[in-house]
Amino acid sequence: MNYLDWVILFGTIAFIVLYGTWRTAGTRNIEGYLKGDNTMKWWMIGVSIMATQASAITFLSTPGQAIEDGMRFLQFYFGLPIAMVIISVTIVPIYYKLKVYTAYEYLETRFDLKTRLLAAILFLILRGLSVGITLFAPALVLSTILGWPVSVTTILIGSLVIIYVVSGGTKAVSLTQRQQMTVIMSGMILAGILAYAMLPAHVSFGDTINLAGTLGKMNLVNLEFNPNDRYNIWSGLIAGTFLFLSYFGTDQSQVARYLGGASVAESRLGLIFNGLLKIPMQFMILFIGVMVFVFYLFYQPPVFHNTVLKARALQTEQGQQLKVLEQQYAQLHAEKRIAVDQLVNAMHTDNKTEVETTGTKVRELYKQETAVRDSVKSTIAKAIPGAKTQDRDYIFLNFVLNNLPNGIIGLLLAVMFSAAMSSMAGELNALASTTTMDIYKRSINSTADASHYLKASRWFTVLWALLGMVFAMLATFAENLIQFVNIVGSLFYGTILGIFLTAFYVKRVKATAVFVAALLAQGVVLYFYFFTDIAFLLYNIIGCAVVIMTGLILQLILDLNNQ
Template identity: 50%
Template sequence: MAVLDWIILVGTLLFIVGYGVWKTKGNKDVNDYVLGGNKAKWWTIGLSVMATQASAITFLSTPGQAFHDGMGFVQFYFGLPLAMIIICVVFVPIYHKLKVYTAYEFLENRFDLKTRTLAAILFLIQRGLAAGITIFAPAIILSAVLGWDLRTLSIIIGVLVIIYTVSGGTKAVNVTQKQQMFIMMIGMFTAFFFILGYLPEDISFNKALKIAGASDKLNVLDFDLNTKSRYTFWSGITGGLFLALSYFGTDQSQVQRYLSGKSVTESQLGLIFNGVLKIPMQFLILLVGVLVFVFYQYNASPLNFNPAATNAVAASSYAADYKALEEGHRVLEAEKKLAQNKFSAALELGEAEAIETAKQEIKFLNRKELSNRNAARAMIQQADASVETNDKDYVFIHFILNHLPRGLIGLLLAVILSAAMSSTASELNALGTITALDLYKRNRKGTFSPKHYVLVSKGFTMLWGIIAILIACYANLFDNLIQLVNIIGSIFYGNVLGIFLLAFFFKFVKGNAVFVAAIITQAIVIFGWYYEWMSYLWLNAFGCALVIVLACLLESFDRMLKNPPITL
């Protein structure tokens, strides 16, 4: 990185932290700290909701997902617009009417304290884990840039976020996220146009899409009914719908964003704004990943994008074998470039038979390349089992560091780190709020001043920041960061959503039945996920339906025992 990149990167991050602290001095009470004084306008809410969801994982991991697997991941978001409408109609008016600070406060009003506490604890577990992952993601980036230790970087990033989140609460999160979203979108559009400019002169945008399509990277829609298929139209419109309902309707990191609105209308407009723009934003980010794939059809790429993995195997007894794999990879790249040129020429001539022949050759070479990359991963694993062999999350950062001009590198690193800070800040803010209000305040006897609860909220926010840092220090890339966060959410969200739907629509069901049903459901969902009964997206719908059915059955059975039928 050049000096200009460092100036842009450090200047952007210091501005965000400083601006957040400066704009949010002097929270007088819990309402100010937790809900920002209910002063947020709809565009602030909309951008804050988007920024909360668009973590560093979105900008780091999604392009890598598209590079390897294509555009199919966008189906994950197909249920989101419908979810926004349902939340606007059902959830938002109820939350505002009851004037609650947290989503789980409503559950005590409807059921009882133990159900509120259980839902809060389920949230704390899954969101606490996710907060650690959102810190870990940008640590990967700076590790690749600086060669620093991942744990040291996780601590530095976590401390930066803690400073303004603890200082300013919800208002600090909201005001900084507007700037962060602006930086994020400017950076992604800039990257998009630079990648297009780096393609060969005869490769237009339209031809680049056809080249990507020849390698099956543009298969946006998959109507496969197999529930084990990870990303399909049906999993997105059902599992994705339930996940979005759970996330935006019951997850305090999101609920707190729109509870800070000036009115019901402002909150609803903010959510609709998010529903309209979210899919196009994700489509753009995935498209950037697809264009990176096209770029590497004409330019050299590493056998494994994780530099630490390459260094580990190069320093081991497998170095000569790995070098042979790299030689084979370079030969394959040359063959792929020739095949792409044949395909491009056939497109120019419009010869259907030649186009199909070239396409089949490309697919054959892609299979060989995949086999070669898998062999490299296996060799790296043998050389050093502690090194991450899955390189999906390193694809985009490799392109940024090795191919973009000075200044733009700093801007895009600022994009990814801004996203990490915005998402993590929302999560820590919500975790501190839930712990302070749903657990501490609700179960603490005695009367305390408003300032006491502000200090308690700040203390718990800082505590969760430390916990998130510790999780980040021991995190693992798993399959892919963006998938890992969604898997964690899917294990818990369906159950929590089911509890809220029982509260809204099943008036005859009481707290005891819901509490027992929720515990049983959570155990079954974890068991089902572990033994891979279905793709993780389906767990959202499954968990939601299961807790509703079990609660209704338990309540009916309890009523039968208390009021047995009269026999003559």
């Protein structure tokens, strides 16, 4: 990076913080702070929903997911449009009719206080953990670039978000997310264009698709039903629908985005807008990862993408072994490069026999490279016990830092920081509103005036930001970040969704039955997580089904005992 990159990076961040603070400095009431005065148009709602969901993890981790695992992660989002239609038709009118600040207020109306508190607490746990994960991604980027400890970069980024969220609440979040999404989408599209432009002149766009397909990276749809497979069309359409129903219908970080709409119609249009555009956006990000994969077929990538960790390991007694493995990797890549050129030539001459033969050779060399990379990870783990050797989250970052021109590097880093700030801002605002309205005002101090709750919301924003910083500094993530954040959500969303679906559609089930059923369901989901290999998306169906079915059974028992 040079001075131009730093100017673009910090200029973008400073503009977002100052703009959000300036435009919302007049927020003086709890209605404006938590609901944005109900002035948002449909397109603003749609952009805000997408920006809250699309954190830095999306743009840092998703391309790496595609590079190592192909495009099949896209199936995760196939249930999203279905969920958006269901929420728009059934859930949005209920929230507007009750004029709630949070989704959990409705549960007290339908059930009782303890059920409202249970759902709110489950949300606070999962979203509080997610804030830490969201913050960890850009802190990791800045730590890698500057060589600073992750703890320092975590505090720096968290403090910047606090400034404008505390100032303007929901309105600040929504206003800044428009600028952030502009930076994000333009930067990612530019990265994909540059990845293709840097390929050798004889490689056409069609060749890149054929190469990626030959090596198994264009695996968009898997029709096989396998409960242990995280990503297939069935898990996406069925389990994904349940996940997104819970996320967008009961998660305050998303509910707050459309509760600020000017009308029911505006909120509905915003949700449909998100449902229609999210899949193409994820396709684009994954495809950028595939383009980087093809780029690395012609230009040797690092054997281990966490270069800071590798440098530390080289200073240990395992350093010599790492150097030997690096040499093996370089030799394999040189052989693979020759085979890739032969494969491209065979494609140009439409020699199917040669395509099959050379394709097999390239796949075999790629497997050998992967085996060497696995050996490198094992060696680093020996050299530095406890170190995170999953380097998938660093692949796209390394590509940006080492291959793109100055100025573009700063822009793409600004993309990651903008995404992190927009997502974290939405999460903090939701955590503050839930803590204030569902916990503090309802159960601790119910007699204060509006200005007191406004101050409380701001202090809770700061508190959750600090907790998120602590979690980001202390936690280690064995999974890659994009998977980890979805796993955390799936641990709790099924139970929360079960409570809400019971509230909406199973009228015979009362408070005590649903409360006990929810506790049991949460225990079942945690059991499946710790003691089975079932794909995490299915936790959403399991948790939801246990709440509804157990609730019905318990209510029947209670009714019989009361006769």
